[in-house]
Amino acid sequence: MNSRRNFLQKLAASVAAFPLLSVETLASIEQTGSLVQDGPPLRVAIMGLGSYGTRVAEAMKDCKRARLTGVVSGTPAKITSWQSKYNIPAKNCYNYENFDRIKDNPDIDAVYVITPNALHREHAIRAAKAGKHVICEKPMALNAKEGQEMVDACKKANVKLLVGYRMHFEPKTLEIVRMRKEGELGKILFFQGLSGFAIGDPGQWRLTKELAGGGALMDIGIYSINGARYMVGEEPVWVTAQETKTDPQKFKPGVDETIQFQLGFPGGAVASCLSTYSMNNLDRFFLNGSKGFAELQPATGYGPIKGRTNKGELTQPHMTHQTIQMDEMAAIIMDGKQAVVPVDGEEGLRDLKIIDAIYKAVATGKKVELKLL
Numbered sequence: 001m002n003s004r005r006n007f008l009q010k011l012a013a014s015v016a017a018f019p020l021l022s023v024e025t026l027a028s029i030e031q032t033g034s035l036v037q038d039g040p041p042l043r044v045a046i047m048g049l050g051s052y053g054t055r056v057a058e059a060m061k062d063c064k065r066a067r068l069t070g071v072v073s074g075t076p077a078k079i080t081s082w083q084s085k086y087n088i089p090a091k092n093c094y095n096y097e098n099f100d101r102i103k104d105n106p107d108i109d110a111v112y113v114i115t116p117n118a119l120h121r122e123h124a125i126r127a128a129k130a131g132k133h134v135i136c137e138k139p140m141a142l143n144a145k146e147g148q149e150m151v152d153a154c155k156k157a158n159v160k161l162l163v164g165y166r167m168h169f170e171p172k173t174l175e176i177v178r179m180r181k182e183g184e185l186g187k188i189l190f191f192q193g194l195s196g197f198a199i200g201d202p203g204q205w206r207l208t209k210e211l212a213g214g215g216a217l218m219d220i221g222i223y224s225i226n227g228a229r230y231m232v233g234e235e236p237v238w239v240t241a242q243e244t245k246t247d248p249q250k251f252k253p254g255v256d257e258t259i260q261f262q263l264g265f266p267g268g269a270v271a272s273c274l275s276t277y278s279m280n281n282l283d284r285f286f287l288n289g290s291k292g293f294a295e296l297q298p299a300t301g302y303g304p305i306k307g308r309t310n311k312g313e314l315t316q317p318h319m320t321h322q323t324i325q326m327d328e329m330a331a332i333i334m335d336g337k338q339a340v341v342p343v344d345g346e347e348g349l350r351d352l353k354i355i356d357a358i359y360k361a362v363a364t365g366k367k368v369e370l371k372l373l
């Protein structure tokens with residue numbers, strides 16, 4: 001009896017912490033310690049064993065549904081080290097020349113593309129043609145044209161395309177989305193997104209137009225673009241933008257240092273955002289409604305995310321973002337589960353259309369109309 005009472009008490013606490021989830025899912029969390037219900041595992045090959053690939057691999061050790069079973073890398077020494085660290089058999093290891101052969105490997109369901117931005121398109125399309133589901137890091141591609149080609153290739157190959165938007169599964173973020181959806185914040189008229197950090201080594205690929213496709217906007221400003229959409233809950237219909245550059249040596253032509261941009265939404269809301277590679281401690285979201293407000297700071301770092309609303313501090317528990325993301329993506333791919341905030345290729349494509357429009361607004365000094373729906 002006691003254990004049943006404890007279970008029900010814990011369940012009630014979970015309902016408060018994760019109000020968007022069904023009671024069945026919450027019961028499963030309490031019983032299994034996971035947000036994800038049982039089912040077949042998603043067996044993933046990580047492509048690009050750099051700093052973020054390593055973070056994802058470490059986080060996947062705690063996954064219930066996703067499993068790291070393969071790697072794709074151009075560096076033989078990294079393959080050897082990952083093999084022993086993550087117990088990956090030699091038959092599941094590929095390089096960039098031979099990885100199309102992954103199509104004959106029944107032990108890999110999905111390829112997670114974690115290479116520099118300019119390589120996402122080619123890598124994702126090759127994985128799709130090999131019949132594997134694709135998870136691709138943000139930004140999904142360099143521009144909307146490339147993004148559309150990726151969406152089309154995955155559709156043609158009948159595989160899913162997901163984008164590594166880890167914040168879409170973050171509990172405090174989802175609580176704000178719930179409050180906004182249920183009208184607790186009233187009519188939304190303003191969002192502010194500040195996304196930036198002071199970038200170091202001037203020789204890195206993030207500061208090379210050919211590999212990064214741009215500058216801070218592609219890398220970090222995209223969090224404010226994406227955040228504005230899921231916080232306001234609408235698709236923007238216009239963009240204005242202004243660029244400032246204080247260090248043209250470090251930030252060469254085509255590599256943006258700082259861009260301020262504004263997004264207009266059909267319901268009348270406006271987003272005012274800053275994207276920069278020159279300022280530290282810029283990771284803040286603020287959403288204002290007629291009945292309340294919500295703020296997150298830090299809003300998109302690896303966490304713990306902190307935030308409050310007009311009702312008080314947000315207390316949802318911290319979970320390693322990449323662990324929960326990969327478990328949820330396993331459920332999306334294997335069970336057809338719907339994410340509360342979508343992470344599919346169309347979602348990535350909309351952000352790319354906004355990025356294209358922001359660069360156009362910077363270049364022309366004019367307001368650019370958007371048609372995302």
Ligand code: NAD
Nearest residue numbers: 048049050051052053114115116117137138139164205219
């Ligand atoms: P990184 O430089 O640490 O790793 C990139 C990897 O790609 C390296 O292992 C490198 O060897 C490999 N690579 C393959 N071909 C290459 C080539 N031609 N030139 C250079 N490198 C090549 O970069 P990272 O920080 O791991 O970023 C990789 C991707 O992940 C980027 O798209 C980035 O935006 C994304 N990312 C996402 C998050 C997130 O929180 N979602 C965080 C960091 C990075």
